[in-house]
Amino acid sequence: MKYFGLVDCNSFYCSCERVFRPEIRGKPVIVLSNNDGCAIAFTKEAKALGFGEMCEPYYQIKDRLKKHKVEVFSSNYSLYDNISRRVMNILRDFTPRLEIYSVDEAFLELDGFDHIDLLEYGKKIRSDVLQFTGIPVGVGIAPTKVLSKMANKLSKKEKGVLILKDEDETNHRLKQFAVQDIWGIGRASSSKLHMLGIKTAYDFKIYKDERIIQKLLTKTGRQIQDELRGVSCLSIEEAEDKKNTGNSRSFGASVYTKRELQEALADFCTHSAAKLRAQNSVCFSLTAFIHTNPFSEGTPQYYGVGSKTFASGTSDTLRIIKASHQILEEIFKLGYEYKKGGVLLNHIVPRNQNQMDLFDECPHDNESLGQVVDLINKRYGAKTIQSAACGSNQSWRRIANFSSPKYTTSWQELLRIKLG
DNA sequence: TCTGGGGTCCTAGGACCC
DNA sequence: TCTGGGGTCCTAGGACCC
Numbered sequence: 060m061k062y063f064g065l066v067d068c069n070s071f072y073c074s075c076e077r078v079f080r081p082e083i084r085g086k087p088v089i090v091l092s093n094n095d096g097c098a099i100a101f102t103k104e105a106k107a108l109g110f111g112e113m114c115e116p117y118y119q120i121k122d123r124l125k126k127h128k129v130e131v132f133s134s135n136y137s138l139y140d141n142i143s144r145r146v147m148n149i150l151r152d153f154t155p156r157l158e159i160y161s162v163d164e165a166f167l168e169l170d171g172f173d174h175i176d177l178l179e180y181g182k183k184i185r186s187d188v189l190q191f192t193g194i195p196v197g198v199g200i201a202p203t204k205v206l207s208k209m210a211n212k213l214s215k216k217e218k219g220v221l222i223l224k225d226e227d228e229t230n231h232r233l234k235q236f237a238v239q240d241i242w243g244i245g246r247a248s249s250s251k252l253h254m255l256g257i258k259t260a261y262d263f264k265i266y267k268d269e270r271i272i273q274k275l276l277t278k279t280g281r282q283i284q285d286e287l288r289g290v291s292c293l294s295i296e297e298a299e300d301k302k303n304t305g306n307s308r309s310f311g312a313s314v315y316t317k318r319e320l321q322e323a324l325a326d327f328c329t330h331s332a333a334k335l336r337a338q339n340s341v342c343f344s345l346t347a348f349i350h351t352n353p354f355s356e357g358t359p360q361y362y363g364v365g366s367k368t369f370a371s372g373t374s375d376t377l378r379i380i381k382a383s384h385q386i387l388e389e390i391f392k393l394g395y396e397y398k399k400g401g402v403l404l405n406h407i408v409p410r411n412q413n414q415m416d417l418f419d420e421c422p423h424d425n426e427s428l429g430q431v432v433d434l435i436n437k438r439y440g441a442k443t444i445q446s447a448a449c450g451s452n453q454s455w456r457r458i459a460n461f462s463s464p465k466y467t468t469s470w471q472e473l474l475r476i477k478l479g
Numbered sequence: 480t481c482t483g484g485g486g487t488c489c490t491a492g493g494a495c496c497c
Numbered sequence: 498t499c500t501g502g503g504g505t506c507c508t509a510g511g512a513c514c515c
Contacts, residue, residue, distance in 0.1 A: 096482055243514080277488095279513085305486090307484065308484075309483070
């Protein structure tokens with residue numbers, strides 16, 4: 060018998076902050092998005108106080124947070140990434156195949172585990188991760204991915220581990236599980252299912268007319284239905300190279316000039332190109348966009364987007380920056396208040412599958428230059444070397460008023476311990 | 480004053496080919 | 498009065514996820 064495990068870190072960003080601040084354990088904590096724009100992570104104590112609505116603007120809840128003495132943090136992605144990596148490394152000891160689904164979640168293939176006490180196994184996963192990283196996790200184990208997701212969700216009320224093995228037990232749980240809480244069923248799909256009279260996961264499971272499901276919810280919905288029935292359609296997908304990658308950001312302050320946008324785009328290109336080189340790939344096209352603040356009523360709105368293709372695949376930062384500036388020349392309009400910009404690298408292939416173009420004007424990638432830059436930045440810290448196009452002022456940079464130190468990734472910000 | 484960022488998969492429809 | 502059929506590839510847009 061084949062099983063899937065899903066391990067999910069509880070309030071991951073908040074838990075990371077708590078690792079280094081033991082005094083806030085058991086207290087309400089939230090973490091804000093970029094620019095301290097809105098709330099994106101909450102501990103259960105914060106949820107109990109009525110916070111927990113995803114992406115509620117910070118300025119709207121600021122006073123209430125203060126009143127309830129909620130600890131507030133800006134997001135510290137280098138810390139979260141680093142702790143995530145540690146958690147995943149521990150999970151690798153528990154399975155031959157691990158799918159890292161997101162920064163705080165992973166699927167484990169548990170094939171041929173018939174003679175193992177799955178409950179004990181789940182408990183062991185939990186206690187190991189907690190002991191070695193300080194992060195509390197929930198574990199769900201079931202015969203399909205969709206069911207393991209559900210088991211994981213329910214595990215939060217069951218001491219952190221839940222196994223769905225027995226058919227009657229599973230049906231009993233499905234009857235109490237709302238259809239919109241199923242993994243893969245969002246707002247649009249659940250309202251369609253409601254129209255068919257399907258309210259719970261069990262209703263969905265036993266709904267007979269599969270043609271209608273296929274028609275309304277496409278192949279994805281049909282697979283979810285099968286997965287609820289215990290028929291595994293989705294398998295473990297181990298890390299693959301990204302098919303698209305990019306970088307975009309809201310600006311900390313409004314931006315009006317082409318010069319500043321050039322710098323911001325150059326910065327986004329620098330990050331994206333480094334990601335590309337890290338997975339040893341090249342891209343064939345670049346999309347860049349800029350836009351005004353859609354929330355600001357009464358001010359003129361503009362969305363500018365453009366693309367450029369490369370005759371041969373590239374991961375050359377300078378070449379990609381140059382292309383982003385060419386796009387900017389085409390889409391920039393003076394007189395608007397820009398609030399966000401970004402770049403996307405598309406049509407990504409492994410470097411060894413790169414097709415060279417005979418008529419490409421710069422066929423030779425600055426490949427070795429890029430590698431040296433990556434190496435220096437890895438050893439001496441991010442941004443030790445970068446293109447001058449990224450600017451030095453960077454007035455558009457994000458605001459982060461409540462940032463914790465980079466405890467694990469910066470020599471300057473290591474945790475200090477006073478003795479005596 | 481202040482509203483995130485980064486992905487994946489699927490389908491329909493257009494362009495193009497023979 | 499009449500205007501094929503079948504296939505592939507690409508892209509935009511929708512839906513969903515964390």
